[in-house]
Amino acid sequence: MLKWLSQVFAVTGTALRTIPQRRGPSLATVVGIAGVVAVLIAVLSIGEGFRKTLQTAGSPQNALVMRAGSDSEMMSVLVGDSVDIIAQAKGIARGSVRAGEAAVPLSSAELFVVVDCPKKTTGTPANVPLRGVQPAAFAARPELKIIEGRPFEWGKNEILVGDGARKQFRGLDVGSQVKWGENVWTVTGIFTAGGAVWESEIWTDARVLQPSYRRGNSFQTVVARLESPEAFDAFKDSLTKDPRLDVMVQRESEYFGNQGRTLQAIIRGLGFILAILMGIGAVFGALNTMYSAVAARTREVATLRALGFGRVAVVVSVMAESLVLALVGSAVGAALAWLIFDGYRTSTLNFDTFSQVTFAFDVTPSLVVQGIVFALVLGFVGGVFPAIRAARLPVTAALREA
């Protein structure tokens, strides 16, 4: 056993030490695999970043009420009196929404519309979500922090802008004024929300937004802060059983978890095809490299065999070389993907609400691991046939040939 191991180490050591002599083909494999891994990680990091933005939004302690059958906030309508009924439902937490005021149920009826803002990168108009909220909205989203300026004042044409929206769209800095429809709005502050989708939005007072969009006394959704995540079922039951209402109740976290399906499907569908095709291409490259590595080492391998080294040692050495090249390639690829794409901010259309979501590409450790595993599989497939060939080499013929 020990002898066998030392054989393996000796042959593998020579194989790896002589890689620099086969610089050209080895480099081609490393670059090829690096390219595959970089592209794979980059494409998946788009989906990952998009998912993270939507899923960090929404707390399991919040419930989202929409009209039954609505696909998204955009499609829901709730009229004024049902909003009041919802606010009285069981399980809603109470608290004071402004300093020194009495405790009220923490529910915020909200309006969700989109406005035109030019994109900074292209100057072309994009649909930016504008959310009208009520005072409890801030209590229901404690992760929301104002990083610049001040909150808007209730009842005025003032807006708070999410940091993501500010970075992607023009004219949304503190103090600037924007005109939408007949109204002029003043930006009073910028907020962050821990990377969640609200950073893509602009917030204002729902009561101010209603008349400017001719919504009368109607809203689209109600967000309710619950006493605890467990209070959800009681809350849901009390609303769905109420004959005066025709609503559906979801956990806020569930709603956002389901958003972005279209983009996700596109990214997955395309990412999958890309990865498979590029992987196949890279395997051919690796096969070529390893066959030529075996060819270049024919004499050496035959000599070793003649000295009494076993076939297994030869197989292991070829496989090891292939895997090392794949590993180096995947490390380079992952590093490239991380350097170029991680945190790269962009915005795209969320087809479910027809509005912009700003998000950052997210190269997560699990994506890096996936990339490396994929590369190792490529390295394995690319090494196994040449390895078998090397092991089968008839010693005498090989010595003569060389």
Place this chain on the structure above:
Amino acid sequence: MKFWPLLWSNLKRRKARTIFTLLSIVVAFILFAYLAAVRIAFSAGVEVAGADRLFTTHKTSIIQPLPKSYQDQIARTPGVVSVTHASWFGGIYQNPNTGFQGVFQAPVEPESYLAMYPEFKVTVAEKKAWADDREGVLVGETTARRYGWKVGDRVPVQGTIWRKKDGSKVWEFNVRGIYTGDKTVDKTQFLFHYDYFDEARQYGQGIVGWYIVRIADPKQAADIGKKIDANFANSPAETKTVTEKALAQGFADQIGNIGAIIQWILAAVFFTLLLVTGNTIAQSVRERTAELAVLKTVGFSNGAVLALVLVEALVLTIVGGGLGLAIGAAAIAAGDPTHGFLPIFYLPSRDAIVGILFVVLLGLVAGILPAVQAMRLRIVDALRRA
């Protein structure tokens, strides 16, 4: 072509290597074809948009409705030939998760809408059947195939925004026609009668989503657009009129720089491929140093040696690239890989030509260094080295 046997035996020399090189070229060009189709899908419509069609939407956002009464005013604007309108329906068919995604559903005026879009091909009989049935619907070929519908089927669609006056969410339609069109036409649409929709809906009577306007002279587009918008300046619903191309471009821009990222991927693939192919060819030349020297000894000119190596590289890339493009085109023609999320998905002929140019370029670039090396080879050195 007396050199063919020579070329052929060169390629056959390391069969495995030739085959793997060939296959990686095939794969790369399948990818190339896919990426071209994807780029088209993301910029859907921009390249084919009609220059004589304008879109009039609400100034604030396309999701804000406009009064139906605007139609006549727009029609009276000088330079306007015809006007029609459409609205967003956003219903669900069967499964709420996958239901109707990628299917554009709209209540329209049958006559004027079809006149506006002559690229929608529909038989006279089906056109009439659709126009005559208030609950009739005209469906695109792609959508009909996706759900297995044929003319005469009754299709229930659940409205998410729109309900009927009786409170029900279910709208039923009769498939009266299936339209086709060339590859640049969105064949996913689901078009029904505005009159029926407007009468049956619970609220929102008399509003439409947007207007589509045909103008006589595309060069006047900007001016006519301004005139239309001037009609409604300072009214509660101000408008914004842009060309169809600008609208499609705007939508593509909304999706963002996915296109740019795809270009990056293409570049990465080609760089890799160049390395692999160039390296293989260089290697094969290196191994044949002695042979090349012999060829020169027996009187092959430098130019002939150069040509021999270069043609070998070209044969590899042209066979591989041609196969790749063909397989790619066939796979793309079979449908988009996201199952209907990308309504326009085809390989544009321009990209196919670019692909062929790439094939040749790749062969030249990959072959030129080793070919020049082979050409410059000094017989004595080469023979000694061998």
